[in-house]
Amino acid sequence: MTQRKVISFDTIRVACKNCSLSQLCLPMGLAQEDIERLDSIIKRSRPLHRGDHLFRGGERFRSLYVVKTGSVKTYAPSEEGGEQVLGFHLPGEIIGLDAIDKSCHACSAKVLETSAICEVPFQRFEELAASIPSLQHQMYRLLSKEIGQDADMLLLLGKKNAEERLAAFLTSMSSRLSKRGLSPTDFYLSMSRHEIGSYLGLAVETVSRLFTRFQEDGLLRVDRKHVEVLNLPALEMMAGSAPSSTHQQRSN
Amino acid sequence: MTQRKVISFDTIRVACKNCSLSQLCLPMGLAQEDIERLDSIIKRSRPLHRGDHLFRGGERFRSLYVVKTGSVKTYAPSEEGGEQVLGFHLPGEIIGLDAIDKSCHACSAKVLETSAICEVPFQRFEELAASIPSLQHQMYRLLSKEIGQDADMLLLLGKKNAEERLAAFLTSMSSRLSKRGLSPTDFYLSMSRHEIGSYLGLAVETVSRLFTRFQEDGLLRVDRKHVEVLNLPALEMMAGSAPSSTHQQRSN
DNA sequence: ATTGACGCTTGATGCATGTCAACTTGAGTT
DNA sequence: AACTCAAGTTGACATGCATCAAGCGTCAAT
Structure with missing residues (x-):
């Protein structure tokens, strides 16, 4: 932020x-x-x-x-x-x-x-x-x-898996910052990984691993609190109700 | 209901x-x-x-x-x-x-x-x-x-496990019905197990198993949609933020 | 009564994610 | 620079619950 x-x-x-x-x-x-x-x-x-x-x-x-x-x-x-x-x-x-x-x-x-x-x-x-x-x-x-x-x-919280949750969090931040005249693809997060995890109903470790994975997959570049979104459409796709890959979970 | x-x-x-x-x-x-x-x-x-x-x-x-x-x-x-x-x-x-x-x-x-x-x-x-x-x-x-x-x-949805969720659902129904002049311990649920599961972020099967378990533990008597609460205080305790047993999960 | 459909229950299995633990990194303080 | 401490990362392991599958009770229509 x-x-x-x-x-x-x-x-x-x-x-x-x-x-x-x-x-x-x-x-x-x-x-x-x-x-x-x-x-x-x-x-x-x-x-x-x-x-x-x-x-x-x-x-x-x-x-x-x-x-x-x-x-x-x-x-x-x-x-x-x-x-x-x-x-x-x-x-x-x-x-x-x-x-x-x-x-x-x-x-x-x-x-x-x-x-x-x-x-x-x-x-x-x-x-x-x-x-x-x-x-x-x-x-x-x-x-x-x-x-x-x-x-x-x-x-x-009721239907999405960890990956979808973090993607939704990031795209939400992106769009809200954008509405305020800031970059939708380059921002600082003011909250800790722990707080993100609590918000999303995930363990800190899971959040950390996902940041790493998103980076490996070329979606983000992350350095501590600094996030650069490299592939916003892909993140948005992930965040949508679409399941992550072939196997969706929690189809209840 | x-x-x-x-x-x-x-x-x-x-x-x-x-x-x-x-x-x-x-x-x-x-x-x-x-x-x-x-x-x-x-x-x-x-x-x-x-x-x-x-x-x-x-x-x-x-x-x-x-x-x-x-x-x-x-x-x-x-x-x-x-x-x-x-x-x-x-x-x-x-x-x-x-x-x-x-x-x-x-x-x-x-x-x-x-x-x-x-x-x-x-x-x-x-x-x-x-x-x-x-x-x-x-x-x-x-x-x-x-x-x-x-x-x-x-x-x-962020912090509670399946048992706590269903207990919270039941105590919430109990108190809301009670406010409307109906029995807090004897009521009919108008929604299906599937709908309860969806609401609580759980699979139908989990909801069903929990109803069975609550009944075995003497907390409820259940017959289809008809629920009799036998131990409301215990259910309320369970529903509270208190962890279910010795090992709590999701302490994020 | 028979049928079919649906909702519910129960058991077996697997996986996503929590938990535990060790290590690394960075920021602030002296 | 050395030290401290919190935050973050990564790996190994454990488990709660989803998933799959099968069977059963209930209800409505015939």
Whole structure:
């Protein structure tokens, strides 16, 4: 993710109307004046650093968070230090939507690299949305999109084998980065192999072996966190519901 | 699910204000008059029968659907007839939330048994919600709840073994039925073993073997679709993130 | 009752992937 | 540079569950 660009403090404090993400984020489809009203309720703190938490499971829900720069992971912590990674969040993506229902966070959110985050106090947001139909609509869309993505993930975990899972992860990263104006074929992953494995329901070792294999097969060039995709169509093919080779498994 | 009760045609046509589900469903928290406004936009068709579709993947999104009686499955159809079951929906639960974003259904919804369904035209609903803050809030809560449940499911598919999955499925059914005034320990499953397997990411045979084993272990009494839970606490323990026995697997 | 189709169960076998262990590499610290 | 520690890689081995195959109960239609 980290595209090695220098970020000035001014850059991260930009208002929504000047933010390059506005077409992916809450302001999408809003009139200029409504964007400014939205802007007025958003809190922008100084950048957070790797390992900082936006919130932890069990805490009271007050705000949604939007990634402005950097990346964040959400995860469900379990007793013995184990954790299930639930998602990786790139700029423009909203975090905390699952907590509206119980007004309490069920998962934790941790910053993966130095990141700028917009905080959206939910109660004020809700009041605002009631008076701006297009904002309300956009919020429904974003909630709905999250549900759709979770369904894709259920399909991945329920039906796909290890190879298909990693291919799906890489093509998903590729397309999301591309939407944000970054290269779809050359990027840095801000998360560890362990976190990728947890997210995909695989052991670290399996992830590692697959990276090696993909490289041997000429699909990727990998150096630590740096990934160059050499054959994106092949990866996409692999990620699709098509089975890996002649023998598919889990045809249940 | 089917609790073998006779359902009159009057029963299924009841207005929201007289519906026993109103505390689980959209009307929750609404004032009497607002319930009536909501009621006025809802369409109630005659009962659907096993195998009927509410909608199919690819169709244009127009309405949300709420189960009034009976049960529905949602699934992602794949080319070769294979399908991934995404969820089972009981009375009071809303179907189609994932389609708001793309205004097009990504999955299909099929009735599992004779069922009464309320149709909620979304555009009219959205207009109504804009003028009823508590309805808007309830909608946010329902969307959020769905996201939270999907996260639970990701955890199940990512980390739990077959035994834990089936135990989680059974305890979930138990508690949901219980919330609807039915027995938490004696119920009929309206879905096939195959569908349960697909939902849980397991082969039919594995599901079948587990039912047998649970019965041998005195946790259940099973006869076809009829399940009697004999030791609910034990099932809940199993379903929790606790590993099945001394050796846990997938500690990634 | 007979038939056929389908869903379910049970057993035998194999494989993908988890687990364990050892080693390598890289980044940060002194 | 030397040291430390976490992260990643690779190999050897173990196993849970998918797969294949066969048989059985149930239900509906005839």
